[in-house]
Amino acid sequence: MDPRQVTGVYGELSGLPAPVFAHVSEEQLPELRTYTVTAEWSQSDLVRGSRLCYSQQWTLIADSNNHQSIRTVLPPGPCVPVSGELLSGLSPIRALRAVVRETSGHQLLEIWDRHGLRKCLNLTALNKHGRVYDDAQFGCLSWSECENKLLYVAEKSKNTSIETHDGESACRKLLVCVIVPKQDRSVYCEDWGEALTNKSVPVICVVNLQTGSVTVLQGVPPDVSPGQALWAPSSQSVFFVGWYHEPFRLGLRFCSNRRSALFKLDLDGNCEYLSGDNLSVSCPRLSPDGSVLIYLQGRVFGPHNQCLSLRQLDLKSEKTSTLLDVVNRPQTGEFAGVYEALPPCCWSADGQRVVFSSARRNWKHLLHVIYICLSDLSVYGSWKLLTVQKDLMVVCCSSPNTPPTLVRLNAHAHCIMLKYSLLGSKCLSLFPYETCCDDNLSLSSAGLDFGAVLVKPPLYEAKTPLVVFIHGLCLLILNYRGSTGFGQDSILSLIGQIGSQDVKDVQTAVLTALQMDITLDPKRLAVIGGSHGGFLSCHLVGQYPEFYRACAARNPVINAATLLGTSDIVDWRYTSVGLQYSYDQIPTAEALAAMLQKSPITHAAQIKAPVLLMLGARDRRVSPHQGLELYKALKSRASPVRLLWFPEDGHSLSRVDTQADCFLNTVLWLHQHL
Template sequence: MHKITWIGAFLLINNMVIAQEGKEVPQKVDRPKVENRVRRSVNVEPLSPKKLWELGRVTAEGLSKDGSQLIYGVSNYQFEENKSEKNLFVIPVNGGEAKQFTSEAGSESVLKVEGDDILYMFKGQIWKKNLKDGNSIQLTNYEDGLENVKISPDGKHILFSKSVLLKPYYSPNKYEDLPKSNVYIYDNLDYRHWDTWNDGKFNHPFVATYDNGKIGEAKDIMAAEPYYSPTMPFGGAEDLAWAPDGKSVLYVCKKKFGTEYAQSTNTDIYRYDLASGKTTNLTEGMNGYDNTPGFSPDGKMMTWLSMKTDGYEADKNDIYIQDPVSGQKLNLTAHWDGTVNSYTWSKDNKKIYFVAPTKGTVQIFELQIPANLKNMSLPNIKQISSGDFDITGIVGEVKDGLVVTSTKMTRATEVFMFNFKSKSLSPITKVNDQMYATVADTKVEARIIKATDGLDLFSWVIYPPDFDPTKKYPTLLFCQGGPQSATTQSYSFRWNFQLLASQGYIVIAPNRRGMPGWGVKWNEQISKDWGGQAIQDYLSAIDDIAKESYVDKDRLGAVGASYGGYSVFQLAGVHEGRFKSFISHCGLFDMKSWYGTTEELFFANHDLGGPYWDKANEKTYTEFNPSNHVEKWDTPILIFQGGKDYRVPIGQGLEAFQAAQLRGVKSRLVYLPDENHWVLSGQSAQVWQREFFGWLDETLKK
C-alpha cells in the first residue's frame, strides 16, 4: 500500500463511445504494434509458475564513460538453495556479444564507473575491476560493511550509511544484566516499520576521507538525532548525494520523532558542509515528500522530486529546480496534469527527461530547462515515447538516444535503446529471449467503457494462449493495490497477468479511480471513498466484459492484494451474485482494527479521513468497511496473510477467515509466517502460486 512506488500521445482516446444498434459498446482501442523480439517456437507451452521464476531478473547498473558499454546485472533464482545469485555482465550498447563481468557467489552491484574501471559493491565492501582486463580487487575492508555508498566527485571522501543505537527500546540494551531477554518497550508510536520492529537503531549518513579503499575516521553527520536517513522503510542511496564541488553532502530526512513521525510525510533535503559541520534545510516550508536530490551535469542547478501535501503519500510528484547561488527555485511540472516517477538530466544541461504513468502505460517525457528561473516561465512538457510497454527507468543518455529499462505484460525487464529520431525501442539485452521462445503468447488488448458516472474507464484485457472466441472462458477481475498504484504494462513475478491467462483465464485489469496516469483529479478521487466509485468501476468493468459471448458468466472471480485485497473483501459483500470465487492477499478486512494496528498512520489519516472515533469518518468505518457486510458473504474465498506484514497486520487475514468459517462459507487461509506484505522467498512463492491456482481450479474450473 505504500507508494513505492510504472499510453499517452499514441493512445488517441476519444471520449465518444462507438454506437451499435442503439447501444453503447466498448471501444477496442487501436494501438501501435510493437514488434515481438522473439519468433514463436514450434514447441511452446503456457507459462508456468516454475518457468516464471526461472527467468533472469535484469537490472541496468550503468554505462561506461563514453556510453559505448552497458553494465547490467542478472539475478537467477536457485530453487534448491531458495536464494538468488546475481552477476554482472557487459555488452556493447550498439549491439554485440554480452560478456560476464563477475562470477563470485553472491550479489554484485555497480557503484561507480571510473574510465575503464568499474567500482562495485560485493558483500558490503568496495571492489574494483577493469572493463578490458584484470582481476577483481577488494578495495575496502570496513568493519560491519558499507551501505548506500557514494564517493565524492574528487574521489577524496566517501558517504555511506549505517545504523546507530540511540534509544533503549530493546530490553538487552535497556537492562544490560539481562542479555538473554527479548522484550520491546515503547512510550510512543513509530514502534515498527513494514516488517521490522524498531529496536532503537536509526539509519544515519556518515562521511570519511577515502583513498583508493582506505577509509578514515567516519563522522555521523546527524550526530545523536533520533531520525532516519536514508528514510524508512524504503529509502536507499537515492536519499544521499554529493554536491558537485565535493565540499558538502545532501541527505533526505523526516526530522520528526515518535507519534508525530508516524503521522507525517514531511521529509526535507538537508545540506551538510564538511568544513564547518553546519547543516541547512534546503526545502524548509515544503511540507510533503522531498526526495531524490541531484544536480545538472555542469553542477549549476539542483533538482529534486517533491509532493505538496503533508500526510499524502500518493500526492502529485513534481520536479523542482533551484539555483544554489541565488536560491531561486521553480516547480517545473506544476502546470502538468500528471505525477513523476523518476528523472535524469540531459548531458547538455538543457533538458530533463522523466518517466511517468500515462493512460495505462509508463512513458518518457522531456522538458526544456528555462533560461531564467526568475521570470518563472514554465517549460513545455512533451511525451517522447509511446507504445504498449512501460519505461521503468532511464539508465543514461548516449549519442542517439536514451538507454532505458522496459517491460510489457508478457516480457520481464530488459534494457533497450530508445532512439530519439525513430522514437522506437531496440533491445540491448536479450537475457530471456530463449526462455520466452518456449512460452505460448498471450494477447493483450486495451478496452474502454463508460463508468457509472459517465467517464471513460480504461482496462487491460489479457487472453489465454490460442484464444478462441467461439469458446467460453472463466474470467478474473484483477483488483490493484495502492490504492494509488498504476495498472500498466508492468511485469510481476507473483501477480503476473501472462501467468494468470496462461492457466486458461481471461483477465480484466481496470484503471479504476485512484490510479495515476489519468490526471491528478482521477488519482485523488479514491481518497476517503475506498468503497465508492472505485468499487463501482470494478463492477462496471466485469459487467461489461461479461457481455462477451466468450466469457462464462457462471465462472467469474475477483483477485487482488492490499487495497486490491480490501476490494475483494468489499466485493464479497456487495457483488450480488456476480462472482463464484474470491482471492484476497493481505487485504484490509476491518477498518477499525486496521487503523489501530497499522504503522504509517499518515496514510490512514489521509485516505480514510482519520480515526474511527471521529464521526466525520463514519462512512469509512461503516458502509466502506468490509467486516460490516459479512452477513452477505456466500461465495468461496481464499485468504493469504503474511506474518510479518505490519502495514496490513495479521489480524486482518485471520478475522476475515474466521468470519468466513463461522458463516459456513467455503474458505481457506494460507498463512506465510516469514513473509511481509509481499512474498519474497522463492519456495514460498511457489507454494503461493500452487494454492492460488489450486483454489481457482476448485472453484472456477469445474
C-alpha cells in the same frame, strides 16, 4: 490440473530475469568510440528458494566523429553471478567499482579496478556505525569528484566502544552489557515500518579510501532521518533528504506523502535548509555541470501515492522553480504527471534535458521534461528508464504478454526520433498460443477516466472464465479511479469513497468487458487482489454475492476500524474515509464507525464465493489478524474458506518460496471453483 504441471509453469515464468540496474561507460579509441553497457539482473531460483543477481555486459561501437551513430552491438558477455552484494557503484572517471558486501555476518566495502581487488575495509569491525542501508528509501553509494571518498547511509551505532593502544576497536558484548544500563537496553526503538524494520536512526557516513577511515557526519538536525545522500560540487558538502520523525515515525514504504525536506551539510557539520516547509521531497539529482539540483515534491498526508511536481534549484542564485507541476485532470494522450522515483542518472550529457518514466493511464512511458512522450507503444506496452549516460538510454520494456527486455535507445538533443536495439530478452513460450492484450477498456465516471487491460488467448472455441485482477484463462487488470496515471483529481476522488466508488468502478469495468467480448463466460468469474486490491476483492464478493464464483486475496484490509492501531500507516485509515489526520489524533466513535461502515467485514454474512486468504505473519502494514477476522467470520457460517499463513513474510509476500506457494494454491483454487 496436476500440481506438478502448475509448478512447472510457474518455475518457467518466475525464472524469467528482469533488469534492475544499468550503467554506461565510454572509451575513445583512434578511429572509433566504444560504450560498455553493464546491466544487473534479478532472477528467482526455486531450487534455492531465493533470488539471484547477475551482471552482463554489452559493447557498442560508434563512429569516432558521430557518437550518436551506433554501428555495431557486439554479442553480450557471459552472465556473472553477483552474490552477497548489497550496494554497488561505478566511479565516473576511472571506472572503479565500489561494492558493499555481506560475508559471514560482516559488511565489507570493496574497491575493484580492472586489475582486481584494490582495497577492502571491514565496516563491521571498524564499529563506527550499524548496518549499511541498502534499501531504495534511504540507501545510496556516491563517489566524490576526486574518487577518493565514498558516501553512504547506515544505522547509528548502538554500541559503546573503547579504544585500544593500537587504535583498533575493542568493543565486546560483555563490556556493552556492563557499560550500558539495563533500563536503556530495553527501551522501545521506533523504526520506519513495513520493509524497513530495524531501520530507525540513519546517519551519513564518509569513507576516505586513502586512509581507510570512516567518519559519521555531524550536524544533521536531530528531528530528521537522513537518506538519499549525494555529493555537492567540490565534494566538500553533501545534499540529502531528511524525513521528520517527530512526534513518531509513520511507514515510509510506498508512501510519497511523508513530511521531509532537502538539506545541504558540509563536512564541518554546518547544515542548511533548502526546501519549503510542510512538504514531501525525494530523489535529488545533480546536473552534470553541478549548477542545478532537481527533486520531486508532493503533499504531506492524504493519498500515499500521489502526483508529484518536479522542482529545480539553481545552486548559484539559490532560486527554486517548477519544471513540471502536478497534473490534475489530463486529457487522453496528454502528459499525466510524475508518479514514481527518478532514476539515479536522468540528465542528458549537456544538462539541458531530464528523462524519466512515469505512468500514463494503464502504461508506463518514457518522457522528456518538456512533456514529450518517447515511448513507442506499437512495440512494447510499458517502458521504465534504468539510466541515461553519455546520451544513451537503457530501458526495461515489458507488457502483460512480453517478459522484461533490455533496450538501448539513442536520442538526439533536439530530435524525438529514436533508434533502439534489444540488449537482452528471453522469449516466453509457456503456452501453445500467443497471449494478446487489449487496451480499449477506457471508462469514465463523474468526468474522471479510469481503465483496464484485458489479457486473453487470441482464439476461443468455448466460453472462457474471467479473472478480475485488481490493482495491477483471461485476466482483466483494473485501474479504478484513485490509481496513478490519470491525474491528481482522480487520486483525490477516492478520498472518503473507498468501498463504494472503487468497488463500482471495478464492477463497471467487468460488465463492460463482458458486453464487449462474448467469448467471456459471465457464469465463471473470479476476483483476486492484494492489500487494497484484496480489500476490493472481498468487497466485491460481499456486495455482489451472486456474481463471482471465487476469490483469492493477499493480505487484504478487512476491517479498517480494528486496523487503526496495528498499521504503520495509521494516517491512511483516517484519510481514506475522508477525515483529516494529525499526529495527536485520538479515535472517536464516529471515526471508527465510518471506518467500519466502509470495510468488507460488514458484508461478510452475504459472501457465498469460496475465499482463499494468503497472509504474511510479519506484515506491518495490514495486520494478518485482518484476514483472520474474515476467516473466522466465514468459518462460523460454514462458508468455503482456505487460509495460507506465511510466518517469515511481510506485506508484499515477496519471498521466492511464498510466491511459488501462492501461485500454485491460487491456480488450483480458481480451477476448482471455476
